[in-house]
Amino acid sequence: MTTSDWITDIALILVVFRQLREGRLDLNSFLIPLGIVTFVAHTYLDSIPTGGNDLVLVGTLMAAGAALGVAGGVYTRIRSAGGHLLIKAGAVSAILWVVGMGARMGFQLWVDHGGGDDVARFSLTHHITSDQAWVAAFVLMALTEVVTRLATIFVRSRMAPRTQPAPVTGREAPVADTLV
DSSP states (O other): OOHHHHHHHHHHHHHHHHTSSOEEOOHHHHHHHHHHHHHHHHHHOSOOOOSTTHHHHHHHHHHHHHHHHHHHHHTEEEEEETTEEEEEEOHHHHHHHHHHHHHHHHHHHHIIIIIHHHHHHHHHHTTOOOHHHHHHHHHHHHHHHHHHHHHHHHHHHHHSOOOOOOOOOOOOOOHHHHTO
């Protein structure tokens, strides 16, 4: 793994830790993770191989990413306070996020440190045509996980009851005091 691979993988894992503390649900809550996966897709996704069972691999990992993303979005708390929506990733949401991102990072480390032959044998046996199929599958899995998690949070935020901030009032003067 290159330094940029490490930085990108760690940045994706840290995104959810940012949400372990409750904070405002704002545009940055959506743009930061989308920006990271857009960068990853632009950097690593040259093509999506379609030969053999490449699309089965891609579809399977995208389905896993979607399941992790929806579950992560469901287990993220959204509440209204003071006229703003607040978001906080729960323990289940954080664990699912780390499992998804960590699994991809672990797979990459395993391939780089002795697992490459096993992946090559698996690929040959299951008609996966190239290592680019694995890259595309894992990148699209991450992209799908992020997008479905954010979409779930967005939909839930639209359904969340909104509370208005309490009106700011000074001490109400009695009517007699105002006539002087």
